[in-house]
Amino acid sequence: MRKVNKNLTQKPSSLSRPDLLDLLKKIEADKNLINTDIYRGKYKDEHTQIIREEVVEALEEIYHGKCAYCEQHTYTYIEHYRPKKRIINTHHGGYFWLCYEWSNLVPTCHECNKIGGGKGDKFPIKNKRSTYEDCLWEGKLDLQKCIANQPPLIDENPYLLHPEIDNPIDFLTFEIDSQYQGIALKGLDGHNERGEQTIEICNLNRKELLRKRQESVIYPILQNIKLAFGLLSNQKINTTQFQDLLFAEFEQLFQQVKELKLSFTLLRRTLIVSPSIFKSLVTAQLSDNQQEITQAFFESYFNSIHT
Structure with missing residues (x-):
């Protein structure tokens, strides 16, 4: 993982649709309405007639075609930093209102994000977990409150490092694996803190x-x-x-x-x-x-x- 500079105000067009709030309002009633084509940015190029994915392409450029977590070159899977449908080991129903939020989308490889062996739907935090209602203003979703580095989301104090907000070198270092199988990551900020938790959540010391x-x-x-x-x-x-x-x-x-x-x-x-x-x-x-x-x-x- 490395620090990545992403302009959070310059979103791909599919994430800035004028009907976005209406779409999110419908998803509040039915999470199955979350549309993969929107958060991948799928569209047909008028000149070439080729189907393209503008969000995927933008993330591949920003991250140089690498996984946000393990830094290997990869086929790009769109990862929701805050899971969109559920958080395991909680009663929280997921951050569905962030499904099209630019600051919540990062590219990952299959292994770092797979259910069971990677991040999947894990998202442990230190403080109070945000809800949909916390991100409203006068009854409507406030998109400013949906940005990962703004309250109320930043106040959750997530254990998982965010490569666009946190500087991983402050939390992670390396050592020779104790079994001499290679180079392992280790946390810098203390036992069971953000460094160690990020390694565990994404299984970043797999063989x-x-x-x-x-x-x-x-x-x-x-x-x-x-x-x-x-x-x-x-x-x-x-x-x-x-x-x-x-x-x-x-x-x-x-x-x-x-x-x-x-x-x-x-x-x-x-x-x-x-x-x-x-x-x-x-x-x-x-x-x-x-x-x-x-x-x-x-x-x-x-x-x-x-x-």
């Missing part, structure tokens, strides 16, 4: 993700560092050239943080927060005789760009 974080981000760095050591050991390069190779690898990592189209950008960014984090996730996976040298060069590079 597939542990492995892919290692293979996509950590493994290439390790391979290039080991290659440089091999060249030095075989006297194919000198010490200065060895340093240049390591510094080039570190530079590439720092540049990758800016490439938002890459998967797992939060992990890439976390690696460069401090030498100690780099040591725990990368250097620790090298052989004993390579660790001290690699860490010394990384700290030298890190200090050179922070002075």
Whole structure:
């Protein structure tokens, strides 16, 4: 998960229909009237006659084709951050009035959002849960009160991080999985708080993700560092050239943080927060005789760009 900038006032046209309040009023009486075509933004292109989905396309552009929660490239499923029909383990009937709310729609992969193994209809909160009546003004739905970062919704204090409101790097970090199956997320803000809860809600430490974080981000760095050591050991390069190779690898990592189209950008960014984090996730996976040298060069590079 990474911080995403979405303009909450510039909605796709299907979410700004003039009859939107009338549609939502009907849904109040029957949730089965929630129309997937509207919140996906389905329409026929007049020029090409191709069926397109403007909400899906807008979210794919904003999120670079990645899942809002796990940051893998994915087929885009529209996820309602606040579930639209029910909240499990509660008597709440779901936030049906938010079914077409732009700030409530994020793209996800199937695994992060599936019922049973992912988020599904989970939405635990710390404070009082909002109701339809809380979002009314003089008997009519107030669309300003339906925005995720505005009262009364923001006052619920949800456990699930919202990538457009919260900054995940304040709540999440990484560690080598205890079973050595890959790279795991862990919460920063305390036991059973928002970081840990987000991981649990979306199942963000499933085996597939542990492995892919290692293979996509950590493994290439390790391979290039080991290659440089091999060249030095075989006297194919000198010490200065060895340093240049390591510094080039570190530079590439720092540049990758800016490439938002890459998967797992939060992990890439976390690696460069401090030498100690780099040591725990990368250097620790090298052989004993390579660790001290690699860490010394990384700290030298890190200090050179922070002075």
